[in-house]
Structure formats: structure tokens, C-alpha cells
Amino acid sequence: MSLLKTALHEHAFVCIMEFVPKPSAERFAALEAIMARKQLCGWPLTVSVGDRVGSPLDMSPLDAFNSLATPVPALLHFSGKARERHDLLSQLQHMDAAGLDQLLILTGDRLPGHTPGQQPVRYLESVPALQIARQARPNWLLGAALNPFKYREEEGAAQYLKAEKKLSAGADFLTLQLGYDDQKHQEALQWMARQRTPKPLIACLMALTHGRAQMLEHVAGAVVTPSMRDVLAAELAVSKAYAQARSIQRLALQVIGLKLMGYAGVHLSGVHDLAQLHALEQELEQLQDGAHSLAEWAPAWAASWQMPDLPAVTFTPPGADWRLGQSRVSASPRERVRYRLLSGMHGFLFDHENWASRAFGWAVTRPLWATPGAARLLHGLERGVKRPLVGCDTCGSCRLQDTLYICPESCPKGLANGPCGGTSLNRCEFGDRECVHGVKYRVAKTVGETDVLRERLIPCVEVESRHRSSWPVWFQPAPVVKVEPVAGVAAVRRAAGSESVRRKTEIAEMDN
Incomplete structure (x- = not known):
């Protein structure tokens, strides 16, 4: 059983280090130094390998895995952009050969150069991709994504409805989009708790600086509000070192808060070397003793977003504040x-x-x-x-x-x-x-x-x-399912009865 599967099964808080593969010996050496630690503050530490984050020409997750001097139990990504069924099945086969059995399946953000109205680009959507992978590899650990950081009813409600399909299609866990709104993090947990079979949630985090906030303006689905940018700019005005220290402190606080909320783990982006990991670990060790409940944690989180002469930060975009359960729209x-x-x-x-x-x-x-x-x-x-x-x-x-x-x-x-x-x-x-x-x-x-x-x-x-x-x-006739007469009429009747029970069960589940 893989490290991640074991941690989720045993309800152990887990840290997943995201690695975006680039053809750089230094990057691979830094990753291997991080993974040699095997833990962060006593929590299991593993790695995920991104897929087509920049372009289809990026190094593939499998190539990146095979480039590691010391193989680790990696969570590979599969991005559906410019992909078809055969691409997914091919990756599953190659992962089998490499001894890997866990996959994070994503539709993928916009492919560079894809312009609507010109040559279409096909995306293998996450829901059917999950079905294909689950059918082909019934025992694998499969994950998918959820973005709860939506502030209009149409996009937010539709996001959760699709997430229910992902669970039905075979997702064992969901990884959230990068976000900083603690109320939306709690909203996602509350939604998951209401599902027929709740699955673990893992939150994606990154230490946020003014420079990264500017970068995130071009990342689809990421939300950084004007008041957040004002605080980050004020920190940078003090000094770059001050801004960096504050960003690491906030990251540590967010990890602690999400653990207290009940998240199964965190998916850490932007930690590229051992020095950054040590800095995060030191902050975590200092802060853990001061926050034993969300009531103790919340004031510290709010204070981490305060700067003199600036108003309180809001994590909701201007003019939009929808929360799950609110009904505000209808068809024209x-x-x-x-x-x-x-x-x-x-x-x-x-x-x-x-x-x-x-x-x-x-x-x-x-x-x-x-x-x-x-x-x-x-x-x-x-x-x-x-x-x-x-x-x-x-x-x-x-x-x-x-x-x-x-x-x-x-x-x-x-x-x-x-x-x-x-x-x-x-x-x-x-x-x-x-x-x-x-x-x-x-x-x-x-x-x-x-x-x-x-x-x-x-x-x-x-x-x-x-x-x-x-x-x-x-208008083609529905295919007729033939039952082989292995044991005569009794076998046919048993098979028909099993199919009837299966259909009734599916209908009952849908009614629920």
C-alpha cells in the first residue's frame, strides 16, 4: 500500500509536496533532498508530480519519476488537456510497469495557444477519465479536484454538483484548488460530510507573496482579492525579508488551521528546496503549541493578514459573496x-x-x-x-x-x-x-x-x-446482454435476478 493510501486509510494527516517537472538537475536534486526527510513535523511526507502545467511539451510525470535517483511513492497527475481515452490508458500501462498505483486526474486549465473559434482542442474531462481509470484499475488510489472558491451561485453550485459526479465516478479523495478563504475551506468540509460516502479532502496551499499574487492573477480559478494584495504590497514595502517571513508564517498557520478543521492533509506548492522546508517546519513547531482549537487559531490567522493603516482583509471578491446553500438566481x-x-x-x-x-x-x-x-x-x-x-x-x-x-x-x-x-x-x-x-x-x-x-x-x-x-x-437498438447458459435455466434466472437487484439499487441510490 502506498504512503498516501496508508495515510488516508489510517486518518493520518499527510503532506504532499507538489513538483512541477523541469529538465533541471538542480530541481531534481532539491526534490530528492526534501523527500529524504520523509516527514514534516512528524507528518508523512510524499510528492506529487504535475502534468502539462505549462505546455504539452513539459516533461511528463512518468519521465520525471524515472529521472529520480531514489524512487519515491509519487502521486502522478494526469491532465486531460489535448488528451483522449487512449492517452490515459497508455499512462496507466506505463505506471503499472513503474510500480505506481495512484493518480490525480484533472481536466486541466487552458492549453497555451488554444483560442476558441480556431482549431478546437479536446479535453478529456475528469469525470469520464475517472470512470475509465476506475474500470481499468479497480484497486488504484484515484483523486480529483474541487474548487470551492466560487462566489457566484451558478459557478459554485455547479462546481459542487460536478464534484458529486466525481465521487460517483470513483474518486477516493478530492484535492482543492489553491485558496486562502478559511470559510470556503470549511464550506467544502461541510459539503463533503453530507455525501453518502464522504471522502478525504486535501487542501492545496502556497506561501503567498506580492510577486506570487501577481502571478496568480493569470492562474485560472485562483482568487487573490484587492485587500489581500494591499497587505502583501505593504509587507514588501517594509523589506523583502519581512515579506518572506510573513508569508511562511501564514503558510504554517494555514496548515495548522486546516488540520484543526479536519482536512486529511495539505498539498504544498512553491516549496522548492530544503531551506524553505526547514523554515516552514520551524514556524509550524513554534505555532502548534498556541493553537489547539479553531477558536484559538482564528484570531492568529486574522492577525497574519493585518498591516498598520490598512483595513481588514476580505477573501471575497468585490460584489460577490455567495455561500453554499444560498439561492439567488433563476433562469431568465x-x-x-x-x-x-x-x-x-x-x-x-x-x-x-x-x-x-x-x-x-x-x-x-x-x-x-x-x-x-x-x-x-x-x-x-x-x-x-x-x-x-x-x-x-x-x-x-x-x-x-x-x-x-x-x-x-x-x-x-x-x-x-x-x-x-x-x-x-x-x-x-x-x-x-x-x-x-x-x-x-x-x-x-x-x-x-x-x-x-x-x-x-x-x-x-x-x-x-x-x-x-x-x-x-x-435510433439503434439497445445492445442485448446475453447470459451464457453455464448451468442451464437456473443460471439464467440467477443472472437476471442479479441484474434486477443491481438496477433497483442504482435507482434507489439516485432517489436518495
Whole structure:
């Protein structure tokens, strides 16, 4: 059992050191010196290896792992940007060969150079990626991400609904986005405690300086408010050494606070050498004795963000302060009408029951459409009808019924199961639109379909099905599951009974 899996199983607070691989002997030597410690303040210490943090040309996590002189039980990342199913399966195979059995699965932030409207970039979304990995490696430790630092209802509620899908898809733990809002950290814990099978939460942390705050302005989903930047600038004005010392103190305080809250561990970014680790450890040792409860910790955390002549820091962006459970939005009249019209149209043509649906299904499943020329014609017809209505890119596997008739292809990343973590006040990470998943949430909430957003795990679009008509596929008969007559009729009946029980169990779970 890996160090991380053991720590989570035994409820031991764990520290994960994030390593962004670069072709630098000094960086690898520094990491190995850190990992030789094996612990931080008595807590187990392990490492995670980032994937495509900068670009697809970055050193891969596997190459980085293989470059270590002394192998460690690493948590590798898998980023879905510009990836397909076969890329994930290939990484699983190579990890097997390296003796690794734990993976953090992320959709990934915007790929450099990806501009909407130009050549599309496909992202293997975390929910189907979790399903693929869980099916292929049932016993592995799999993690996913959650960003609770959202301050508009659409983006925040949709983020939690998608996180429920990640748990259903097989996530053993969730790692949070980098953040500093202690109330949002507690909100995430409260949300997890209400889940059917709660899983461990690990918080991502980084010592924040004025320079890093400027860098985070360009990191999707990271929140650094104006009042936080004012404090960091005032510290730097005193001296660089003073600002650095304060940042390490705050990091140590945050580690202690999160442990007191009940987090399973912390995912530390920005600790690049042994001297920085020693400085953090010294602060932790000095501060631990002074904070035995959150009531004792909270004043120290607030004081760490105070500077003379500056107002109290707020961790919420100006004009936005949504908290989980607050209800503030609903679909506009236009959004409601659009949903009703498209839902009615879908029912008329695709429900398999009425005369129009049966006639349409008969027409599009004629053998004629299997010929190359006719297939291109049908593809062009579907695209011509649906693109003006919903932004369709003819993925060949239409998911509109599962996405409240808001096409996943209108998301620059093509995400179907919910938003990525990169939104900012419900604006898309790409900055050119409102997040389509925020719109989807408003519609679902208004028409009473939010269960769709938490329960329907939408598979990834296979590369070979793209740019084909989905209509013939929709009307193909459902595959018949055959039971081998190993022990005659009794075996068939037992298998049928087991399937019936399984289906009833799934329905009961969804009802809950």
C-alpha cells in the first residue's frame, strides 16, 4: 500500500509536496533532498508530480519519476488537456510497469495557444477519465479536484454538483484548488460530510507573496482579492525579508488551521528546496503549541493578514459573496422558453414512442446513410440544423438531453459533466463568454432538474465518432446482454435476478 493510501486509510494527516517537472538537475536534486526527510513535523511526507502545467511539451510525470535517483511513492497527475481515452490508458500501462498505483486526474486549465473559434482542442474531462481509470484499475488510489472558491451561485453550485459526479465516478479523495478563504475551506468540509460516502479532502496551499499574487492573477480559478494584495504590497514595502517571513508564517498557520478543521492533509506548492522546508517546519513547531482549537487559531490567522493603516482583509471578491446553500438566481424568461421549445422538439422527434419519432428513426437508419456520400450529407444536415440552435459541432454522440439542451461543444473545452475550476465570477476561463455550465445550472434549478447535473455521468466522446451524424446512433437498438447458459435455466434466472437487484439499487441510490 502506498504512503498516501496508508495515510488516508489510517486518518493520518499527510503532506504532499507538489513538483512541477523541469529538465533541471538542480530541481531534481532539491526534490530528492526534501523527500529524504520523509516527514514534516512528524507528518508523512510524499510528492506529487504535475502534468502539462505549462505546455504539452513539459516533461511528463512518468519521465520525471524515472529521472529520480531514489524512487519515491509519487502521486502522478494526469491532465486531460489535448488528451483522449487512449492517452490515459497508455499512462496507466506505463505506471503499472513503474510500480505506481495512484493518480490525480484533472481536466486541466487552458492549453497555451488554444483560442476558441480556431482549431478546437479536446479535453478529456475528469469525470469520464475517472470512470475509465476506475474500470481499468479497480484497486488504484484515484483523486480529483474541487474548487470551492466560487462566489457566484451558478459557478459554485455547479462546481459542487460536478464534484458529486466525481465521487460517483470513483474518486477516493478530492484535492482543492489553491485558496486562502478559511470559510470556503470549511464550506467544502461541510459539503463533503453530507455525501453518502464522504471522502478525504486535501487542501492545496502556497506561501503567498506580492510577486506570487501577481502571478496568480493569470492562474485560472485562483482568487487573490484587492485587500489581500494591499497587505502583501505593504509587507514588501517594509523589506523583502519581512515579506518572506510573513508569508511562511501564514503558510504554517494555514496548515495548522486546516488540520484543526479536519482536512486529511495539505498539498504544498512553491516549496522548492530544503531551506524553505526547514523554515516552514520551524514556524509550524513554534505555532502548534498556541493553537489547539479553531477558536484559538482564528484570531492568529486574522492577525497574519493585518498591516498598520490598512483595513481588514476580505477573501471575497468585490460584489460577490455567495455561500453554499444560498439561492439567488433563476433562469431568465428567454432561457426558460428556449429549454421548453428544445425539450418539446426533442420529445417529438427522439422519444422512440410517437409516430413522428418512429418515422424519423426509420428514415435515418436506412442502409443508404451508411454509404460515405450519404453519411456526409446526413452529417451536414444535422450540423446545419443544430449549430444555429445550440452551437452543435456534431460530436457524433449527442448529449443534449443530459445537458438541458445546452451543447457541451459550446464550452471551449467541450466539457459535458460540469464546469472546470477556472471560472471567475461565472465567466469562462477563456474570458469571452459566460460559463455555459452556469447557464445550465440556472435552467436546471428553475425547471427542477438539478438531479440531472449530479447523477448523469456523461461518457467522453470517442475520437472516431466525431463529425458524424448522431441521429442513426440514437435510433439503434439497445445492445442485448446475453447470459451464457453455464448451468442451464437456473443460471439464467440467477443472472437476471442479479441484474434486477443491481438496477433497483442504482435507482434507489439516485432517489436518495
